[in-house]
Amino acid sequence: MRIDVVTIFPAYLDALELSLVGKARRDGVLDLRVHDLRDWAQDRHRTVDDTPFGGGAGMVMRPDVWGRALDDVLADEVHGRRVLLVPTPSGERLTQRLVEDLAGADHLVVACGRYEGIDARVAEHYSVGPSLEVREVSLGDYVLNGGEVAALVVVEAVARLLPGVVGNPESLVEESHATGPQGGLLEYPVYTKPAEWAGRAVPDVLLSGHHARVARWRRDQALERTVRRRADLVRALDPDGLDRDDRSVLARHGWFVPPGEPPVPVTVRAGRPPDSEALARLAAATFPLACPPHLSQADVQEFIATHLSPERFAEYLADPDRYRVQVAETAQGLVGYTLVVLPRTAQEAPYAADVAALVHARPAAELSKIYLLPRFHGSGVARALLEAARAEVADVVVDGRPVGVLWLGTNATNRRAQASYRKAGFAPVGRRRFQVGGSLEDDVVMAVDLTGGTAGHGR
Numbered sequence: 001m002r003i004d005v006v007t008i009f010p011a012y013l014d015a016l017e018l019s020l021v022g023k024a025r026r027d028g029v030l031d032l033r034v035h036d037l038r039d040w041a042q043d044r045h046r047t048v049d050d051t052p053f054g055g056g057a058g059m060v061m062r063p064d065v066w067g068r069a070l071d072d073v074l075a076d077e078v079h080g081r082r083v084l085l086v087p088t089p090s091g092e093r094l095t096q097r098l099v100e101d102l103a104g105a106d107h108l109v110v111a112c113g114r115y116e117g118i119d120a121r122v123a124e125h126y127s128v129g130p131s132l133e134v135r136e137v138s139l140g141d142y143v144l145n146g147g148e149v150a151a152l153v154v155v156e157a158v159a160r161l162l163p164g165v166v167g168n169p170e171s172l173v174e175e176s177h178a179t180g181p182q183g184g185l186l187e188y189p190v191y192t193k194p195a196e197w198a199g200r201a202v203p204d205v206l207l208s209g210h211h212a213r214v215a216r217w218r219r220d221q222a223l224e225r226t227v228r229r230r231a232d233l234v235r236a237l238d239p240d241g242l243d244r245d246d247r248s249v250l251a252r253h254g255w256f257v258p259p260g261e262p263p264v265p266v267t268v269r270a271g272r273p274p275d276s277e278a279l280a281r282l283a284a285a286t287f288p289l290a291c292p293p294h295l296s297q298a299d300v301q302e303f304i305a306t307h308l309s310p311e312r313f314a315e316y317l318a319d320p321d322r323y324r325v326q327v328a329e330t331a332q333g334l335v336g337y338t339l340v341v342l343p344r345t346a347q348e349a350p351y352a353a354d355v356a357a358l359v360h361a362r363p364a365a366e367l368s369k370i371y372l373l374p375r376f377h378g379s380g381v382a383r384a385l386l387e388a389a390r391a392e393v394a395d396v397v398v399d400g401r402p403v404g405v406l407w408l409g410t411n412a413t414n415r416r417a418q419a420s421y422r423k424a425g426f427a428p429v430g431r432r433r434f435q436v437g438g439s440l441e442d443d444v445v446m447a448v449d450l451t452g453g454t455a456g457h458g459r
């Protein structure tokens with residue numbers, strides 16, 4: 001590959017004689033030439049800039065000087081793809097993807113501006129015609145004094161992708177921003193000897209020799225880092241590249257993956273009185289979806305009007321001794337909620353006799369509602385809501401005894417709901433009749449023991 005850099009500070013690029021880039025040049029993999037722009041100035045002072053038309057602070061680089069320089073550099077016949085790079089803080093972001101693209105070119109010319117930049121006609125002039133691509137690129141959202149640092153960055157980032165420059169091409173695969181298996185994630189932390197330093201031990205798993213566990217740990221770390229440092233990258237993750245464990249790590253950090261969509265941040269928190277309107281709207285949208293098709297619209301609407309009105313939710317939210325509400329919220333609003341009804345006495349009997357047996361006279365709380373917008377079904381939000389609801393009742397004491405059971409009723413025809421409750425540790429324990437408007441429905445009653453034991457639960 002041929003790279004020409006044009007600058008008023010050629011010495012700035014001396015660093016490119018060092019290390020792997022220097023070796024690539026000596027090996028002939030990279031033909032890098034650095035030019036002094038002032039060689040194309042025409043006055044005694046070798047002037048390259050002038051005052052801006054339209055006024056304003058600073059100086060602008062003259063197009064005629066740049067034109068002569070670039071025409072000369074481009075006059076060398078180089079076959080193949082040629083790209084003129086103009087570093088500027090107002091350019092497109094230089095990303096690993098762009099670097100990979102540039103590494104496929106045959107000739108890069110980097111035009112390093114200084115002062116307030118290069119007369120805009122230069123980029124325009126060289127964009128015309130098929131023989132040269134012009135890319136104005138920025139390193140990031142901060143201001144440098146000129147394009148030289150960007151030229152160093154581009155040359156190093158591109159050169160290390162050229163065949164034979166980096167000794168072990170494997171090391172290109174796992175690093176941050178690669179488009180390989182870790183695609184889109186920051187790199188995991190790395191450790192070497194000594195195994196203990198300054199009182200800090202290397203994580204045990206890395207000394208275990210267990211390859212699968214090491215790989216999983218690294219993946220978890222990469223995900224966690226990315227969540228903490230680069231929400232923008234999390235939002236851009238391809239859901240097809242995320243396995244169950246990835247999703248559970250993301251969920252622990254408040255990111256959920258609706259089927260077919262990239263991760264979305266969802267906050268699970270206690271409901272508050274101002275939520276009552278939004279909860280009623282959410283309930284009205286989700287309750288009908290859990291109803292069997294034989295129920296009439298009128299019965300469903302009657303139930304909603306009676307039990308899921310803003311006024312009812314206001315009552316629930318105002319009475320934490322009796323009701324606990326958890327909500328799942330995105331930037332767009334509420335997407336799910338749970339309502340737990342706490343027992344007034346340890347003896348307060350759930351509907352089914354079988355539940356009473358399970359309860360052994362322990363206080364039992366009812367998970368009266370857990371509803372989620374369909375978009376979030378299968379995203380893990382239901383699980384998070386359920387865990388929040390369980391945590392809510394965990395330290396509730398009734399008649400001097402901790403709540404030991406969480407139970408719920410769900411329509412016998414709603415297999416999807418039963419399957420997901422089962423996954424969350426609930427077991428079917430009986431039946432009940434449940435009134436929806438004028439219709440008496442068959443419900444399956446399911447319960448989970450909160451004192452440990454059977455709750456076959458993920459992490």
Ligand code: 6GU
Pocket residue numbers: 086087088089137138139140141142143144145146147150
């Ligand atoms: Cl490419 N040039 C200058 N002058 N400042 C920058 C930059 C480039 N990228 C970020 N800041």
